[in-house]
Structures are given as C-alpha cells and as structure tokens.
Amino acid sequence: MDRKSHASLLRGVRKVHRATGIALFVLFLIIAFSGLFLGWKKNSNGYILPKTQKGISTDLANWMPMDSLRAIAQRSLLAADVGLDPELDRIDARPSKGIVKFTFTAHYWEVQLDATNGDLLSVALRRSDFLEALHDGSILDRSLKVDGGYIKLFYTSVMALALITFSLTGFWLWYGPRVMRRSK
Structure with missing residues (x-):
C-alpha cells in the first residue's frame, strides 16, 4: 500500500472513530459508571446491594x-x-x-x-438491580413495557459493535502512523 492510500485509510478510520465516539459518548459513560458501581456492589456496606x-x-x-x-x-x-x-x-x-x-x-x-x-x-x-438494568439496557424494556427484551438485545448489540469498532479503529490509529513512518 502506498503512502497516499495509507494516509487516506488512516483519515477514514479517524472519521469512523470520531463519529462513533460522538454518537455514543453518553451511553459509554452510562455503561462505564454503572459497571463501576456494579463491581463495587458487594463492598458498598449494604448501600448498592x-x-x-x-x-x-x-x-x-x-x-x-x-x-x-x-x-x-x-x-x-x-x-x-x-x-x-x-x-x-x-x-x-x-x-x-x-x-x-x-x-x-x-x-x-x-x-x-x-x-x-x-x-x-x-x-x-436493591440499587444494584437498577444499576444492572441501566447497564444492560433492560430498563427501557421495563419502562416501555416491551416483552421479550428486544430493546436490551438491540442496545447490547449496538454497544458491543461500537466497542469492537472503537478497539479496531483505535488500534489502527495507534499502529497506522507507525506503518507509514516505516514505509518512508
């Protein structure tokens, strides 16, 4: 791959990474904080669980x-x-x-x-049950009275694919410039 097409690929990857990050920023924060609290639930002196x-x-x-x-x-x-x-x-x-x-x-x-x-x-x-429902998206199924967990399924699929996308594009944003420097 020549340097010009490499740079073009890197710009495209950066755009995907940025757009995904901007679109899902709040949801990632919700998942991160609820996951953090769920990790601490048994060590919360009875407050979370x-x-x-x-x-x-x-x-x-x-x-x-x-x-x-x-x-x-x-x-x-x-x-x-x-x-x-x-x-x-x-x-x-x-x-x-x-x-x-x-x-x-x-x-x-x-x-x-x-x-x-x-x-x-x-x-x-049981604050832990609320945090778990928030973490996995089932809170929307519950509040909208959707049977079958379809919102949770969609939510977890989107978030998992976004995390995979972030991991791959983040790796390429780190590794791509190294490849370009080596090709000089």
Whole structure:
C-alpha cells in the first residue's frame, strides 16, 4: 500500500472513530459508571446491594413452606410502604444462610425473611438491580413495557459493535502512523 492510500485509510478510520465516539459518548459513560458501581456492589456496606442477613437454621427440613413465606414477604412489603406493588418476580433461597429473599416485578425492593420462622430480617432497596438494568439496557424494556427484551438485545448489540469498532479503529490509529513512518 502506498503512502497516499495509507494516509487516506488512516483519515477514514479517524472519521469512523470520531463519529462513533460522538454518537455514543453518553451511553459509554452510562455503561462505564454503572459497571463501576456494579463491581463495587458487594463492598458498598449494604448501600448498592443490601447485606444478606442470617436466619436461625440452615436445615431445609425446618423451613416453612414457600407459599407461607411468600405471603409473609408480600405483607411485609405492604407494611413497609403502601405504594409498592407486591407482585413477585423472584424467590432467592439461601440455604447456607437460612434465609429467603423476595424481589418484585414493578420496583427494586427486596424482602428478606428467616426461612425457619418467617421473621422479617430486612426490607431494602436493591440499587444494584437498577444499576444492572441501566447497564444492560433492560430498563427501557421495563419502562416501555416491551416483552421479550428486544430493546436490551438491540442496545447490547449496538454497544458491543461500537466497542469492537472503537478497539479496531483505535488500534489502527495507534499502529497506522507507525506503518507509514516505516514505509518512508
């Protein structure tokens, strides 16, 4: 490749790199900051992700039935804040801790119960779930009520392709001038 066509290629790569960077600048910042906070979630002293409590027994034979625990969790949520929807999303049983966590579909709150006696251990906001939804784009599916995660799929595909483009064009912006200097 001659020097002139090399320089032309380098200018084209620079334009693609700049245009992609300008177009996706805010989204990259959102991904970077939310990823940073998600990396720190277990070391945030319960601020980003509520601390997992401990129940009185890790023996599953002593645990209450799951439907009874669910009913207690929903009542506990309603007692903590009347405005929150008690529709259940997930149940996370932690046998090694003797607890069960309940998360809900319409908000980012959780209820932790002692699995043996149903005692309320914690009602807390899961900021990590919000950050995760922001990080992967599923917050748009949720807020626009789009089933199937299509916005998330599009968002993650665009961002992955942009990151690949940045990596390749960034490498060429670093390596291309070296090749041109060597061809003198």
